[in-house]
Amino acid sequence: MADDMGTRLSPALPGFENIKRAWHGTFETVAARLLPGQYFVTMRDEAIYTTLGSCISACIRDRMSGIGGMNHFMLPLSKEEISLKAGDISASARYGNYAMEHLINVILKNGGKRQNLEAKIFGGGRIITNMTDVGRRNIDFARDYLKTEGIEIASQDVGDIFPRMVVYFPKTGKVKVKRLRSLHNNTIAEQEIEYLSTIETKPVSGDIELF
Amino acid sequence: MNPVIEQMVKGVGGLVTLPDVFIRINQLVEDPDSTVEDIAKAINADPSFTARLLRVANSTFYSFPATVDTAARAATIIGTSQIRNLALSTSISRSFEKLPNTLVSMRNFWMHSLYCGLAARKLARMAGKCDVDAVFTAGLLHDIGELVIFNRIPEEARLALLLVQDSADELTIPEAEQEVMGFNHAEVGAELARHWKLPLMLQECIAYHHDVTKARHFPRENALVHIANILSLMAEVNTYNPDEVAQVDPLAWEITGLLADEVRQQVIEEARVEFIEAEQMFFGTGGQLNG
Numbered sequence: 435m436a437d438d439m440g441t442r443l444s445p446a447l448p449g450f451e452n453i454k455r456a457w458h459g460t461f462e463t464v465a466a467r468l469l470p471g472q473y474f475v476t477m478r479d480e481a482i483y484t485t486l487g488s489c490i491s492a493c494i495r496d497r498m499s500g501i502g503g504m505n506h507f508m509l510p511l512s513k514e515e516i517s518l519k520a521g522d523i524s525a526s527a528r529y530g531n532y533a534m535e536h537l538i539n540v541i542l543k544n545g546g547k548r549q550n551l552e553a554k555i556f557g558g559g560r561i562i563t564n565m566t567d568v569g570r571r572n573i574d575f576a577r578d579y580l581k582t583e584g585i586e587i588a589s590q591d592v593g594d595i596f597p598r599m600v601v602y603f604p605k606t607g608k609v610k611v612k613r614l615r616s617l618h619n620n621t622i623a624e625q626e627i628e629y630l631s632t633i634e635t636k637p638v639s640g641d642i643e644l645f
Numbered sequence: 646m647n648p649v650i651e652q653m654v655k656g657v658g659g660l661v662t663l664p665d666v667f668i669r670i671n672q673l674v675e676d677p678d679s680t681v682e683d684i685a686k687a688i689n690a691d692p693s694f695t696a697r698l699l700r701v702a703n704s705t706f707y708s709f710p711a712t713v714d715t716a717a718r719a720a721t722i723i724g725t726s727q728i729r730n731l732a733l734s735t736s737i738s739r740s741f742e743k744l745p746n747t748l749v750s751m752r753n754f755w756m757h758s759l760y761c762g763l764a765a766r767k768l769a770r771m772a773g774k775c776d777v778d779a780v781f782t783a784g785l786l787h788d789i790g791e792l793v794i795f796n797r798i799p800e801e802a803r804l805a806l807l808l809v810q811d812s813a814d815e816l817t818i819p820e821a822e823q824e825v826m827g828f829n830h831a832e833v834g835a836e837l838a839r840h841w842k843l844p845l846m847l848q849e850c851i852a853y854h855h856d857v858t859k860a861r862h863f864p865r866e867n868a869l870v871h872i873a874n875i876l877s878l879m880a881e882v883n884t885y886n887p888d889e890v891a892q893v894d895p896l897a898w899e900i901t902g903l904l905a906d907e908v909r910q911q912v913i914e915e916a917r918v919e920f921i922e923a924e925q926m927f928f929g930t931g932g933q934l935n936g
Contacts, residue, residue, distance in 0.1 A: 458813060458815065459815060460813070460814075460815055461813075465813065467811060467813075483813050485810045596882055596883075599810070599813060599814065601813060612814070612889050613882035613883070613884060613889060614810075614882070615757065615878055615881050615882060615890075616749065616750075616753035616756070616757070616881065617748075617749050617753070617754075617757070617806065617818075618806060618809075618810060619749070619750075619753065620747065620748050620749060620750075621748065621803055621806045621807055621810070622810070
């Protein structure tokens with residue numbers, strides 16, 4: 435990635451200035467790099483990519499106008515809740531709701547139409563064998579959320595034992611998913627655990643703007 | 646030679662040692678006056694190696710028509726120089742037990758190595774004109790430099806892996822290592838192989854499995870290991886789509902005379918089938934690869 439292209443990048447939508455973007459030679463476009471807990475929405479022809487272990491990413495776009503984005507989240511662990519529904523108001527479900535609603539709301543705020551939305555979901559792998567299957571909870575939640583919202587899942591690649599690299603092109607809806615070799619398991623798990631520790635100590639504020 | 650690498654390999658010298666049985670057999674194979682009986686005696690001195698050897702000799706790995714029940718018979722049928730390879734292959738994971746790391750589980754590391762060995766052996770058989778079992782050993786050992794790096798400079802190793810992920814695979818692992826450390830795992834592995842005085846073929850495959858233009862004496866074997874390394878990545882993530890992994894250097898196909906589209910899927914499929922039995926043979930029942 436050429437850093438010198440950074441100065442020539444067109445500005446991101448307000449609120450996404452902190453997301454790392456750079457020209458990407460292979461994709462032949464500007465690409466935004468998401469870390470756990472982040473999301474990004476764009477109206478331009480650019481790519482969004484991330485690496486997922488047990489976290490999940492929803493890629494959502496307006497299939498008519500091409501505005502769309504991606505999030506990257508996981509539900510914090512809690513002993514009492516085995517499965518979570520989109521409507522749940524528990525603390526951990528709120529993280530999922532927060533991640534999904536912010537993504538959808540920003541798309542709608544910038545001209546996306548609810549009836550045109552399509553979603554693709556990725557991740558939720560079981561990358562550390564001796565851990566409980568947190569990936570599964572994240573998958574179930576994302577599916578349930580989208581079903582409740584009436585947003586069709588156009589495609590998905592979830593579960594199994596692999597970490598994944600996902601590249602999303604909201605303009606066309608195209609996705610490249612690459613399974614990553616186990617050499618990357620621990621560094622990806624480390625990032626996710628670090629993210630988990632920040633959301634567990636920092637509760638979500640309750641004011642989600644609903645459309 | 647890079648003094649940092651030399652220092653690093655010296656630093657692990659006391660921790661990672663070649664198995665005694667390999668060193669003894671190696672000396673005997675090199676000694677023109679030694680006999681098959683001498684080698685059988687050296688094998689028998691290590692009962693655990695004897696057991697592993699007989700297990701391999703009687704497995705589908707070789708498919709000999711008759712039962713091989715003694716070390717002497719194994720040495721005769723398999724051949725003394727093959728026994729030397731087996732002594733190395735069946736002990737290598739034990740050699741690295743004292744070199745733990747937090748970046749990759751030993752099971753996952755050796756899983757990739759074993760897939761590479763099996764794929765290399767298969768490719769060698771298809772390509773011909775090379776020592777099939779020696780190429781297996783080369784595949785098994787190709788990444789040993791990683792274990793040294795992960796143990797000695799874990800922070801840099803972690804940064805290199807993050808760089809690969811951050812670049813969305815524009816950077817390969819050796820390129821990222823080069824950027825962070827100024828050298829890569831293949832160079833470190835090569836120094837360890839030199840330090841151990843491993844056969845030149847193994848040294849070259851460990852040193853150049855990412856660069857097929859560099860192996861001067863064993864370009865064919867090295868090209869086979871280069872291809873096997875990529876096919877083993879595909880076996881590992883369970884895909885037949887070559888776009889999902891690093892790219893094979895087209896020169897490697899040219900050197901070996903193999904055609905990518907003709908052999909790729911078959912090699913991956915057969916390596917996956919052989920893996921379970923091979924894992925038991927080379928890493929022991931319920932043993933090495935559980936970690």
